[in-house]
Amino acid sequence: MSIVIENLSKDYGAAPVLSGISTVIATGEFVAVLGASGCGKSTLLNVIAGLEPPTVGSVAVPAGGAAFMFQDAALLPWLTARANIELALEMRGIPRAERRHRADGLLELVHLSDAGTKRPHELSGGMRQRASLARALGQDKEVLLMDEPFAALDAITRDLLHDELERLWRAHRRTVVFVTHNVREAVRLGQRILLLSSRPGRIAAQWKIDPSVRSDPAAAAKLTQDITARLREEIRHHAH
Amino acid sequence: MPTSQSATATAAVDTPTDTPIDNRLENLKELEAGLDHLQEDTAPVRRPVATRLLLPLGTLAALVSLWQLLAWFASPRVDLVPGPIEVLGTAAGLLVDGRLAEAVATSLQRGVLGFLLALGIGTPLGLLLAASPLLRRGVGPLVSGLQVLPSVAWVPAAIIWFGLTDATVYFVVVMGATPSIINGLLSGVDTVPPQYRRLGTVLGASRIQGLLRIVLPAALPGYLAGLKQGWAFSWRSLMAAEIIAVGGSIGFGLGSLLQQGRDLSSMAVVSCAILAILVVGIVIELLVFAPAERRLLRRRGLAPGAGR
Incomplete structure (x- = not known):
C-alpha cells in the first residue's frame, strides 16, 4: 500500500x-x-x-x-530547463558532478533534449509541463x-x-x-x-x-x- | 492497448482501433517535436536601435533650441539666462582650469563609495527584516519613515557630530540611500510568487536552500529596483550635503561648484554644475542600471520598460 x-x-x-x-x-x-x-x-x-x-x-x-507537479509548470524563470531539473536533484542531495548527466537523461525522457539550455519563457506551454514532469520524476x-x-x-x-x-x-x-x-x-x-x-x-x-x-x-x-x-x-x- | 481519447490526437497517422500502444507511443517523440517547433517563438524581437538613439537625441536638440530661444528673449540679461553657447564656454573654462573634472571626480567617488556603504548596510538589514516578521513589524515603519525623510535634514546633525569632514558627507548619503535599499529588498521578497515557496517545500529544500536558491533569486528584480532608487537617493543626498557643508577638510564636489557659482552670482557656473549633475545621473543609469535591469528581466522573459 x-x-x-x-x-x-x-x-x-x-x-x-x-x-x-x-x-x-x-x-x-x-x-x-x-x-x-x-x-x-x-x-x-x-x-x-x-x-x-x-x-x-x-x-x-x-x-x-511525494513528488508534486503544479498546474502552471512552476519552473523558476531565471533558470534554464536543465537547471530547473538540476535544482530538484540538488535538493535531493545528488552530488554536483552527477546532476548534469542525470538532468540530461530526464530531459531525454520527456523528449526535450534540445531544449535544455532554454529558459521557461522560451518554451511552449506543453514543453514547460514536460520539463516540470521531468523535474517531478527527478525527485525520484x-x-x-x-x-x-x-x-x-x-x-x-x-x-x-x-x-x-x-x-x-x-x-x-x-x-x-x-x-x-x-x-x-x-x-x-x-x-x-x-x-x-x-x-x-x-x-x-x-x-x-x-x-x-x-x-x-x-x-x-x-x-x-x-x-x-x-x-x-x-x-x-x-x-x- | 490503444485508447479512444488520445487516438484522436494521432488519428492522422494511425487508425485508432488496432495500433499497439508501443507503436503509438513511439510516434510521440516525433509528434511532440513537431508541436514544439510549431509552438515555439521563431522570430526574435528586433529592437529598433535607431529610435532608441534618435528619439532621446532629438528631444535633447529640441530642448537646447528652446533654451537658446529663451536666452535670445532675455538677451540683455545674459547674467540671468545664459544661453547654451555661454554655458558651453564656461564649461570649457572650468574644464581647462580643472575645477569641473575635479568636482565630477570627487562627487562621483563619494557617491559611489557612499552608495556601496549603504548597500553593505542595507542588504543585511533587509535580509534580517525579511527573515523575521516580528522585527519587521517593529522596525518596518521606521525604515519607511526614514525613506520619506529628506536626507538634507541630516546635514546639520552630521556637521555637529562630524564637523566639516568627509564623514559628514558619507553619513548623509548612507542615511539617504539605505532605507530605499532595505525597502527594495523587502518588496522583492514580498512579491516572490507563493508558488515558488511551495515548490521549495515540495522539492525538500532546507530553510537556507530555499532562501538562497529560490527566494533571493526571485527577489532580485525588486532588489535591483531598490538599488536603483538607492543610487538616486545617494546622488541627491550627496548634492544636498555638498551645497551646505563647504570648507573644512571636505573636498571640492559638484555641490561645492554649485555653491561657488551662487556665491559668484554666476548663472553660467550654476548651469554648468546642474548639467554636470544631470549628466552623471544619466550616464550611471545608462551604463550601470539599465543594462543590469535589461539583462535580468530579459533572462526571465519579462519586457524591460521601453524607455531605455
Missing part, C-alpha cells in the same frame, strides 16, 4: 473543505480525483503532499514524501501528485501529454494521484476515479476503470457520460 488516507477532514476556520475521506491507494496505482470547482481536490493533494496539515484524521505516505519519489497539470494546455497538446504521461507511468510505475475537473481526462488516465462532492469534499462515488474500457471507444464514452451525470447531480445539490 502506498498512500493510506483515514477519515481525513480539513477545514479553514468554520468552513469544512474536506470531510471524512478514507481511501487506500495501492503502490503503482493511478488514481484520478475528479470534482467540480471548490470540492477541495487541490486541498486533498496539498494535504497528501504535506504542504498543509489535516485537521482531523491521518494521511500516510511512503517515507521521503514513489508517489507523484499532479494538480491539474494539463488544465491550461490546448487540446492537441493535452492529448499528447496524456500519451506521454501514460508512457512514463508504464515505464516507471509511480503511484499517481491526478487531480482534474475533466471527466474525459480522468477516464483517459485513471485506473480508479474518485468523485468528490463539493463543500465539503467527500468521496461521493468511485469507479474502477477496466483496461478494456479504454480500448473500447463506445464503453469509454458511456462511462464518461455516466460519470458526468453523477458529477452534475453533485453540482445540482448546490443550486439552492
Whole structure:
C-alpha cells in the first residue's frame, strides 16, 4: 500500500473543505480525483503532499514524501530547463558532478533534449509541463501528485501529454494521484476515479476503470457520460 | 492497448482501433517535436536601435533650441539666462582650469563609495527584516519613515557630530540611500510568487536552500529596483550635503561648484554644475542600471520598460 488516507477532514476556520475521506491507494496505482470547482481536490493533494496539515484524521505516505507537479509548470524563470531539473536533484542531495548527466537523461525522457539550455519563457506551454514532469520524476519519489497539470494546455497538446504521461507511468510505475475537473481526462488516465462532492469534499462515488474500457471507444464514452451525470447531480445539490 | 481519447490526437497517422500502444507511443517523440517547433517563438524581437538613439537625441536638440530661444528673449540679461553657447564656454573654462573634472571626480567617488556603504548596510538589514516578521513589524515603519525623510535634514546633525569632514558627507548619503535599499529588498521578497515557496517545500529544500536558491533569486528584480532608487537617493543626498557643508577638510564636489557659482552670482557656473549633475545621473543609469535591469528581466522573459 502506498498512500493510506483515514477519515481525513480539513477545514479553514468554520468552513469544512474536506470531510471524512478514507481511501487506500495501492503502490503503482493511478488514481484520478475528479470534482467540480471548490470540492477541495487541490486541498486533498496539498494535504497528501504535506504542504498543509489535516485537521482531523491521518494521511500516510511512503517515507521521503511525494513528488508534486503544479498546474502552471512552476519552473523558476531565471533558470534554464536543465537547471530547473538540476535544482530538484540538488535538493535531493545528488552530488554536483552527477546532476548534469542525470538532468540530461530526464530531459531525454520527456523528449526535450534540445531544449535544455532554454529558459521557461522560451518554451511552449506543453514543453514547460514536460520539463516540470521531468523535474517531478527527478525527485525520484514513489508517489507523484499532479494538480491539474494539463488544465491550461490546448487540446492537441493535452492529448499528447496524456500519451506521454501514460508512457512514463508504464515505464516507471509511480503511484499517481491526478487531480482534474475533466471527466474525459480522468477516464483517459485513471485506473480508479474518485468523485468528490463539493463543500465539503467527500468521496461521493468511485469507479474502477477496466483496461478494456479504454480500448473500447463506445464503453469509454458511456462511462464518461455516466460519470458526468453523477458529477452534475453533485453540482445540482448546490443550486439552492 | 490503444485508447479512444488520445487516438484522436494521432488519428492522422494511425487508425485508432488496432495500433499497439508501443507503436503509438513511439510516434510521440516525433509528434511532440513537431508541436514544439510549431509552438515555439521563431522570430526574435528586433529592437529598433535607431529610435532608441534618435528619439532621446532629438528631444535633447529640441530642448537646447528652446533654451537658446529663451536666452535670445532675455538677451540683455545674459547674467540671468545664459544661453547654451555661454554655458558651453564656461564649461570649457572650468574644464581647462580643472575645477569641473575635479568636482565630477570627487562627487562621483563619494557617491559611489557612499552608495556601496549603504548597500553593505542595507542588504543585511533587509535580509534580517525579511527573515523575521516580528522585527519587521517593529522596525518596518521606521525604515519607511526614514525613506520619506529628506536626507538634507541630516546635514546639520552630521556637521555637529562630524564637523566639516568627509564623514559628514558619507553619513548623509548612507542615511539617504539605505532605507530605499532595505525597502527594495523587502518588496522583492514580498512579491516572490507563493508558488515558488511551495515548490521549495515540495522539492525538500532546507530553510537556507530555499532562501538562497529560490527566494533571493526571485527577489532580485525588486532588489535591483531598490538599488536603483538607492543610487538616486545617494546622488541627491550627496548634492544636498555638498551645497551646505563647504570648507573644512571636505573636498571640492559638484555641490561645492554649485555653491561657488551662487556665491559668484554666476548663472553660467550654476548651469554648468546642474548639467554636470544631470549628466552623471544619466550616464550611471545608462551604463550601470539599465543594462543590469535589461539583462535580468530579459533572462526571465519579462519586457524591460521601453524607455531605455
